[in-house]
Amino acid sequence: MNGFRAVFKRELKGYFATPVAYVFLVIFLFAAGYMTFQKGFYQMRQADMSIFFKNLPLLFAFMAPAVGMRLWAEERKSGSIELLFTLPITVSQAVIGKFLAAWTFLAIGLLLTFPVPLTVCYLGDPDIGLIITGYVGSLLMAGGFLAIGSFFSALSKNQVISVILAVVACFILMFAGLPTTLNYLAGTLPAGMLRVVESLSFQTHFDSILKGVIEFKDIAYFVILIVGWTIACSIILNERKAS
Amino acid sequence: MISVKQLRRTFGPIVAVDDVSFEVAQGDVLGFLGPNGAGKSTAMKMLACFLPPDSGTATVCGHDILKDPIAVRKSVGYLAENAPAYNEMTVGGFLNFVCDARQIRGQARNKVLDRIVPLCSVDSVYHQTIDTLSKGYRRRVGLAQALIHDPQVLILDEPTDGLDPNQKHDVRLLINEMAKDKCIIISTHILEEVELVCNRAIIIARGKILVDSTPDDLKKEHNCTLDEVFRKITAAKKSA
Numbered sequence: 001m002n003g004f005r006a007v008f009k010r011e012l013k014g015y016f017a018t019p020v021a022y023v024f025l026v027i028f029l030f031a032a033g034y035m036t037f038q039k040g041f042y043q044m045r046q047a048d049m050s051i052f053f054k055n056l057p058l059l060f061a062f063m064a065p066a067v068g069m070r071l072w073a074e075e076r077k078s079g080s081i082e083l084l085f086t087l088p089i090t091v092s093q094a095v096i097g098k099f100l101a102a103w104t105f106l107a108i109g110l111l112l113t114f115p116v117p118l119t120v121c122y123l124g125d126p127d128i129g130l131i132i133t134g135y136v137g138s139l140l141m142a143g144g145f146l147a148i149g150s151f152f153s154a155l156s157k158n159q160v161i162s163v164i165l166a167v168v169a170c171f172i173l174m175f176a177g178l179p180t181t182l183n184y185l186a187g188t189l190p191a192g193m194l195r196v197v198e199s200l201s202f203q204t205h206f207d208s209i210l211k212g213v214i215e216f217k218d219i220a221y222f223v224i225l226i227v228g229w230t231i232a233c234s235i236i237l238n239e240r241k242a243s
Numbered sequence: 244m245i246s247v248k249q250l251r252r253t254f255g256p257i258v259a260v261d262d263v264s265f266e267v268a269q270g271d272v273l274g275f276l277g278p279n280g281a282g283k284s285t286a287m288k289m290l291a292c293f294l295p296p297d298s299g300t301a302t303v304c305g306h307d308i309l310k311d312p313i314a315v316r317k318s319v320g321y322l323a324e325n326a327p328a329y330n331e332m333t334v335g336g337f338l339n340f341v342c343d344a345r346q347i348r349g350q351a352r353n354k355v356l357d358r359i360v361p362l363c364s365v366d367s368v369y370h371q372t373i374d375t376l377s378k379g380y381r382r383r384v385g386l387a388q389a390l391i392h393d394p395q396v397l398i399l400d401e402p403t404d405g406l407d408p409n410q411k412h413d414v415r416l417l418i419n420e421m422a423k424d425k426c427i428i429i430s431t432h433i434l435e436e437v438e439l440v441c442n443r444a445i446i447i448a449r450g451k452i453l454v455d456s457t458p459d460d461l462k463k464e465h466n467c468t469l470d471e472v473f474r475k476i477t478a479a480k481k482s483a
Contacts, residue, residue, distance in 0.1 A: 002344065006340060009343060010329070010332075014329070014331060014332070079325055079327035080329060081327075082323045082327050083328060086291045086319070086323070087341065088291065088316045088317045088344065088345065197481070212273045
């Protein structure tokens, strides 16, 4: 437990010790705001945040791997992994500690988008429940992308390679559920397979949470995704930490 | 306190450590000598529970490195070859992180830091980030990190590499001071260091132990300086 706490604390502080955190937060907040107000927030003449949330997957598919890439790649490249794993810290404590620190960091980013709900509340009378489920869904989605990012970060010593692989993986998981992809695949795949592809996608589950209904299968999807990729990350680290 | 039994580790076709066995008792300062790539660092990494061995095992303070690596790590202070640390952290932040990981809190932490910071003479750089430090200071921070929990067993991979002569002298004094009630393994290329601090020497080449003796016996036996003994033994093996 102590190992977990030490890693978590160090990692979260680490984001703010370098300009990384500030660069990230500024770009993230700017992009999130820009995409919301550019793409017809006012034209809709409706006080809700659906446009804001709909753009987040695209943003997180880039941002979460960028936050996750340093988790292990840097550690292995600089050799500090040798220090970390000769302290009384287990691999799983370190993996979970780092993942949660990065997730907390993304949560801080999400939290800082508070002017958007404030604007919506000022302009009209939005459904607060819908906004809360939207944030919950976004947080889960960020966690999913981040788990993928942390896995690829453990896979390669090179941060550039790890971030590219992670972004590609995130995009595959995202695009799998878009109507264009599904229509295209409908020509070649049997209906059963098509449903599998659809239910493997981030988009499907995220959209369903955005509708304001938190269903077990959607939550389970993200939880399994996070746990699965995190376990894969520990396995990879156990295998390769010293190479 | 350390007992190594037929430890073996390969990297692909290269056998880094080949059936190495030895014992180290309390009060021993063991010098681990050998040419580059002899397997010194690999053996030390296995003892510090960073690398798992392919076969064989070792016990440190009664804990098996395979069955109870966390207990081993708790009782070992380990300084790796390049003194790895987190570059973006300050020295103080880094030492506090190590205290966190080693569960040293509150009063105890203040006491430990008050002792270790002047001991490793890192007071002047305490608030500097680690990536601004010179090689010698980095190594001293690494040493501070290894000594912070006053471990029973110290494993130091080239602890004086990159230090200036004064610092080398200080580190040697420090090691001599701690030698009585600890068990210390040092790897080094500096043979005069072995004479000054070690009461045992193991020469290892291509993963195998060639000699396990004391520096004095080695000199007497071969009737020459340790430098020559080292060359004789490791060069003879190469041509064989």
